[in-house]
Amino acid sequence: MAPSHALRCCKRALNWVPVLFINLVVAWSYYAYVVELCVFSYLVIFHIFLAMFIWSYWKTIWSKPASPSTAVSKCSLFLMKKKKLKQNVFRLVQFNESIYILQPQTAIRYCDFCQVIKPDRCHHCSSCEKCVLKMDHHCPWVNNCVGFSNYKFFILFLAYATLYCAVICATVVQYFIKFWTKQLPDTHAKFHILFLFFVAALFFISIVSLYSYHMWLVGKNRTTIEAFRGPVFANGPDKNGFSLGFKRNIADVFGEEAKYWIFPVFSRSVYQCYTMAKKLLVLSHLGLNVVLPRLLKVYSNILN
Numbered sequence: 143m144a145p146s147h148a149l150r151c152c153k154r155a156l157n158w159v160p161v162l163f164i165n166l167v168v169a170w171s172y173y174a175y176v177v178e179l180c181v182f183s184y185l186v187i188f189h190i191f192l193a194m195f196i197w198s199y200w201k202t203i204w205s206k207p208a209s210p211s212t213a214v215s216k217c218s219l220f221l222m223k224k225k226k227l228k229q230n231v232f233r234l235v236q237f238n239e240s241i242y243i244l245q246p247q248t249a250i251r252y253c254d255f256c257q258v259i260k261p262d263r264c265h266h267c268s269s270c271e272k273c274v275l276k277m278d279h280h281c282p283w284v285n286n287c288v289g290f291s292n293y294k295f296f297i298l299f300l301a302y303a304t305l306y307c308a309v310i311c312a313t314v315v316q317y318f319i320k321f322w323t324k325q326l327p328d329t330h331a332k333f334h335i336l337f338l339f340f341v342a343a344l345f346f347i348s349i350v351s352l353y354s355y356h357m358w359l360v361g362k363n364r365t366t367i368e369a370f371r372g373p374v375f376a377n378g379p380d381k382n383g384f385s386l387g388f389k390r391n392i393a394d395v396f397g398e399e400a401k402y403w404i405f406p407v408f409s410r411s412v413y414q415c416y417t418m419a420k421k422l423l424v425l426s427h428l429g430l431n432v433v434l435p436r437l438l439k440v441y442s443n444i445l446n
């Protein structure tokens with residue numbers, strides 16, 4: 143085995159350490175709560191939040207990051223050469239009740255590693271070694287890229303992790319007080335209870351702040367990358383360049399139907415995703431950029 147290959151394997155194995163750590167903490171919290179504390183009346187709610195937490199965590203870890211398609215890339219370049227693309231773009235925009243505007247872009251972004259044209263909001267991840275659509279960040283705690291394919295799952299993972307910790311804190315606090323007033327029987331269970339409260343409170347504080355930050359980003363239709371460095375359009379950088387208004391920004395991540403919002407299932411309509419992905423690809427190949435709302439007017443002027 144070549145040394146570089148062995149090193150790569152080692153690095154890949156090490157990347158799973160934070161995930162293993164989270165799993166061990168959750169497994170211990172389960173043991174401490176269900177076996178050591180074991181208060182029957184709390185067990186139902188505890189298991190509901192635990193199940194939702196594990197479900198969304200699992201989906202965040204195992205959702206393959208969506209990458210720009212080389213096939214579509216080639217197809218669009220072909221169309222571009224045929225000079226028919228402009229008409230197609232206008233048609234796409236017309237049928238997608240679009241609220242985007244086109245603006246000239248100085249250069250088409252291209253990834254030398256993957257050899258694909260990068261659509262807007264797509265970035266190359268050096269850990270995953272591929273381009274990721276609507277990349278938010280690479281998260282070591284799930285050993286995966288958080289982006290177009292799993293952003294909703296990631297948000298739900300944070301939400302249910304917060305609720306899981308909140309349930310533990312709220313139900314254990316009475317025993318925690320009893321520990322300090324020496325009312326608990328002198329068994330090793332009391333140390334589990336003590337640490338259970340401390341660990342849950344610590345995780346609650348850190349996760350709830352991360353969750354609030356991401357909900358704020360969702361409301362603005364902004365990724366973490368864009369929050370640090372606003373996307374550059376023809377008229378300069380604009381952090382709000384992709385915002386569609388609060389309601390549509392929420393639907394852009396969670397889907398149109400509210401009944402699916404709390405479940406870690408893919409709930410954006412296939413049509414919406416297909417047209418959006420296609421539109422992003424087509425527009426960036428054209429050398430144009432996809433921006434924002436002032437805009438139907440512009441299209442109706444062009445189309446009429």
Ligand SMILES: [Zn+2]
Binds near residue numbers: 254255272
């Ligand atoms: Zn790439």
Ligand SMILES: [Zn+2]
Binds near residue numbers: 267269270271281288
């Ligand atoms: Zn990544």
